[in-house]
Amino acid sequence: MIRLARTNRSVIAEWWWTVDKWTLLVLMCLMLLGGVLALAASPAVATRINLPPFHFVYRQMVFFIPAIAVMIGVSLLNVRQVRRLAAIVFATGFVLMALTLIIGPEVKGAHRWLQIGPLAIQPSEFVKPAFIVLVAWLFAEAQRTPGVPGTALGLGLYAMVVSVLALQPDFGQLMLVTAVFGAMFFMAGLSWGWIGSLGALAASGAVAAYTLMPHVASRVNRFLDPESGDTYQIDRALDAFHTGGFFGRGPGEGEVKRILPDAHTDFIFAVAAEEYGVLAGLIIIGLFAFIVVRALRHAMEEQDLFLQFATCGLVALFGLQALINMAVNVNLMPAKGMTLPFISYGGSSLLALAFAMGMLLALTRRRAGSNVAPPSGRRTYA
Template sequence: MMRLSRTNRTALAEWWWTVDRLTLLAIGLLISLGMVLTLAASPAVAMRLHYPPFHFVYKQLLFLLPSLMILVGVSLLTVKQIRRLAVFVFAGAFAAMILTLLVGPEMNGAHRWILIGPFALQPSEFIKPAFIVIAAWMFAEAHRLPGFPGTAVAVALYVMVISVLALQPDFGQLMLITMVFGAIFFMAGLSWVWIGSLGTAALAGLMAAYMLMPHVASRIDRFVNPAGGDTYQIDTALDAFHAGGIFGRGPGEGEVKQILPDAHTDFIFAVAAEEYGVLAGLLIIGLFAFIVMRTLSRAMEEQDLFIQYSSCGLVALFGLQALINMAVNVNLIPAKGMTLPFISYGGSSLFAVSLTMGMLLALTRRRAGSHVPMPSGWGAVA
């Protein structure tokens, strides 16, 4: 058996001693919890759909091996290779998103998927981390090379992405990308002109979505006035939290999975709380919070602005998606149809979040001379 000692110069040994092993451990715990909760939540859903009881469990296990390969394989890459990978993934995912508008099947009133044999692929999941890395790269280059139009390029790419998302439509992903892009823009030191322009555009887009998209208006109206619409899923999820209490009903004893159609995806957090209690929910929240805070701490020690911006952007993408999912489960925000990273069932989601965290682990690996105390000035992008 190969020993991964510090004197071992193989790529795997070097990776092991430079990667953030605590973040890697937290990711491993989330993946393990995801499989346990898929086993708890999915059999009831599978039987309602006339599948074998463990249909979704076996499929998630099938997705897990390539996801782990993506996670580890991408985390082995250099910073330059991460940038190149982001460009290739962005180009492929954007082309696939255009393809969904032309030949993608309509599911729940939207064209977000491409069918590949028995599998359905959601390209927008993959464009998120790629876009964040490229935008961070452009902002960093704009700071490093005065006169380089990095800000304009990043904004142009952002407009391209959200335009296609609006056409699908997928306003959950659109809002998530907008929030993360705004966070990176803020880090890079955006001017008041950009703040006003982007804020106005975001507000106008939200108003247009409310007026032109009935399903968007319906979700917002149900959230603002629960008595005026169907709030069955949210009410059932809240009942699950109440029934679970502190310690839960016990493994397999939950009832929410028997009646919620999305118990294994969008509402798996409610299943966890019902069967394993509020303590399980706090454990899940704690793991996400740990990954976010640890990554931000390591990113702030970096000299390279690209690594700072991209690491913070990727972990913001990861953390905000988790926050949105959990907030929907406890009725803090309108339903978004967004998965809980590493925990919800789904191949596209699992592959994409593995890509995201693989990029993050690669960027935050310890490199000689790269970590210094955070400089007082972050620079500004006009």
């Protein structure tokens, strides 16, 4: 076993002694749970649509090693390198997002994907965390240096992103980006006039989506009045929680995965609850909550505004996505079509989340000037 001494000044040794190992461990646990639940949920889905039983399992496993490599590789970067990488990913991803409107295949009435050889990628998944880091930098610069139009530039980036999301259309991602952007707006201490304007814009957009988009109106109506339409998936998901009880029916004994079209993606939380019980659901919630609380604690201990804003923004993006997915599963929100981070099937989602959490790990590493010293009592540099 390789031992990394504190006197070792290599990049790997510096990373090992400065990275938040608890957050890293919990992220790895979530990825492991994703593998276990892929084995539980996806074979039944694959068989139902005439694919080999382990089709989705193999495809998901193919992305696990690259995802771990991306997360660890990005976490090795320093703060300046994280900003530069975010800018590159945002610029590239935004161009690809725009291309989905022109050459992207239509899937369930939306153009969100690009087919590159045998792979289908969803560029918006990568744009989200890069956008958050860039906005955090712009807001921080606006406060550090009077005269820098950081707020206006941040609003410009937001308008660009949500415009393309609305055209795809992908209102689940649009709402998520808006919620996180609004939270960062509030954290940046901007005037209530700006915050109120953003809130009014978001409300107007929601009303417009409800009025102009029949599928959005249908989802909201079915949530408010189940008798107004088909609530089959939600009803079966609720049945899964009921029949699973506290300890579950046992591995492989679940029934909901055999009848739900999206059991391996949007409703994998219901599959977990049916086979492993509400206890397993509480453990999953606890893992997500641990990452969110620990990242927020890091942000509170930082003096650098960019690190505060970026850390809070990234973990808000991560936590809200998990919250929305689980809330939909228990019928606390209208269906959104959003994956459960690191657990639902999806290569683009897995790699994009690894990228986002890699940046979070990089930004929360112990560094010179931090209020918190490493275990040895000496400051270290990242």
